[in-house]
Amino acid sequence: MIDIKLLRQDPGGVAAQLARRGFRMDVDWYVSQEAERRSLQTRLEDLRKHRNEGSRRVGELKALESPAEELRVQLEKLTHLDRELVDAEQAFRKLSAGLEAFCLTLPNLLDATVPEGMEEGANQELRRWGHVPDFAFKPRDHVELGEMIQGMDFSAASVITGARFVVLRGILARLQRALTAFMLDWHVREYGYEEIYVPHLVNRQSLTGTGQLPKFESDLFRVGPDVDWFLIPTAEVPVTNLARDHVFSGSELPKQWVAHTPCYRSEAGSYGKDLKGMIRQHQFEKVELVQITIPGESSQAHERLVGHAESVLVQLELPYRVMLLCAGDTGFASAKTYDLEVWLPSQKRYREISSCSNFRDFQARRLNARWRQDAKSKPDWVHTLNGSGLAVGRTLLALLENRQDESGKVSLPSCLQSYLGGIREIRGGVGREHPNG
RNA sequence: GGAGAGAUGGCUGAGUGGUCGAAAGCGCUCCCCUGCUAAGGGAGUAAGGGUGCUUUAAGCCCUUCGAGGGUUCGAAUCCCUCUCUCUCCGCCA
The missing domain is CATH 1.10.287 (Helix Hairpins)
Incomplete structure (x- = not known):
């Protein structure tokens, strides 16, 4: 929520700022x-x-x-x-x-550094990392590679449920689990995040706190009619709500939390987009970073948080770029968002694999999440941030596509090998624990 | 699923209709005392909002004792509904 005092004092100014997003107040x-x-x-x-x-x-x-x-x-x-x-x-x-x-229903005020623009094309590329693979052959997409490996089955999923789901088998199921474990361990060990396990069903209040409700109910799967609960669209919701109605002492901030959860999205309004493969699913795995900071420190924390997400791509040796989202592309609750985009050879372009946002005190107001400098001072809003570190499903497909060779064999980065019993590569029928399995 | 108990300020915990925003204790802050420390003494210590101000004052006022309704001139206190917590039984990963 926007500062109610600011809104009362200068509604015209607030409206002018929100107009940058294309929002009419x-x-x-x-x-x-x-x-x-x-x-x-x-x-x-x-x-x-x-x-x-x-x-x-x-x-x-x-x-x-x-x-x-x-x-x-x-x-x-x-x-x-x-x-x-x-x-x-x-x-x-x-x-x-x-x-x-x-x-x-009012979106957050934007940071002054957020570029103007309403379209994806107005997003600003800040930097690139890694080498885009230069294949001497026509690279296969992850769907084809997944089939060759016999580990990715979309038709089985559509029988079980419907479109936009996947069944992973054997080495690919293990690979997804390895990626998840690696990411969690990495953030805990390298950056001192506290690992959190949370409910995957949340109530209305939690979703209102982080900003998904009341405006975006159609993006969510609701569990009803006996209970008014929703499947989480991201771990951001339950994890950030750990701060709800809480007054932190200055000494316990910043909080750095990491959690792995499945994410469920209705993908209403995305008909026709990314129909093929694992890019856009109703259910996917994600490792999420959440930070609670004092107000003066959220900007630096934001930069560090992006760095934490980037480091995972570096470890996995995946080429990516960092985008600063323009006004029109920045999410409802966010003041400023960096997207990490990973290179996908089959599409010959970069695709979002992480989104790192600084919400400032926007969520904190909705959550009633505060902190206190010391015993004498008044409580003040905390700042909240989060970012994917990373979207596991998309990481898996990026790995397959970027590290394939002409025969369809996929090599694995060294950081995963301890999670996969030393397996260095995957190919059709290979990489299984038991050759006859 | 059955039976029962409970939800009060940062914490523990009194309070069953009229200066109760709320005893007491703990914690915390400031002061005093004491070579230091410990012990002791004193004072203070919820949040949100309105008005005021035109600048972040004092003062005055309103709201909040899990949430929402109701009874009443008046509700932490009585009634109803809901949520959550705990205990016992059943079931269960």
Whole structure:
């Protein structure tokens, strides 16, 4: 949520900033509602004050056993006042709810360094790493490689469930598990993240806290009708909600959390996009980094966080580039987002494999997540950040495509070998634990 | 699934209709005392919002005792619904 004081003070300025995203804020509606709220609240509080004073007087009169007449008059007065109060309260509740709902749909303010632009093409490339493989043959895509290895089965998944799911078998199932374990261990060991295990079903409040609700319910899978729970679209939701309603002490920040979870997305509105293969699935594995910092440190933390995600690609020897997202491409809750894009030989282009965002205090307000410098100071909002470190499914397919040879054999980077019993390469029928299996 | 108990401030925990935003203790902050430390003494210590201000004041006021409704002039306290926690039984990975 945007700072409510800033919004009240300068609604036009906020609207102008949000316009960078292509978001149109109804300033007139807001200003008039806010003015009405203010006057209504003053009146309501005044009524309540009189009610409180009157009730206290009743108590006094009863205690003093004063004349019944005075008591009767007082009670009559209060009954009348109460009727007025009920009406005012109802009007105020309605108005506040409307304003609250309005504020929950406003996206975050953008960082000043976020480039203008509404299209993906306006994103800014900051740097590249690694060598894009120069194949002397026509590289196969991961679907074909997966078939040759007999480890990737889309039709089996569509029988079990439907489109946009996959079944992995044998070495590829193990490879996915190895990648997950490697990423978790890497972030814990190299950067001191605390590994977290979380629920994969979350309630409405958690999703509102991180910003998926109320605007993006159609992107989610809801579990119902008996319970109002949702399958998580990312570990960001449960992990960031660890900070909800919490006041951190300055000494315990920053928090660095890493979690592996499956992610479930309805992919509504992506019809026709990435229909083939593992790029866009309803279910995928992801290792997520989440940080909670004090406000002054989130920018540096953001840079470091991207570095942590990048280091995984370096370890896996996968060529990638770092993009600074433009205004129109930056997510609802984010002030600034870097995407990591990995090279996919079959598509001859870079595709997103990680998204690292600084939310500043936007989520913290929704989550009521605060910190306190020391015992004497007032609590203030924390800053929250997160990034994929990395999307495991896409990592797996990037690995297959980038490290294939003409025969369809795929070599494995050394960092994974301890996770795979020393296997160095995969090919059709090879790389299995038991040759006859 | 069955039976029962509970949810109060950073923590523990009193409080069953009228100065209760809330006793007491712990913790924390400041001060005093004491070569240092320890012990001791004193004071303070919830959050959010409105008004004020036109600048981040004082003061005044409102709200909040798990959440939401209700009864009442008045609710932490009584009633209803929900959520969560705990204990016992059953079942179960």
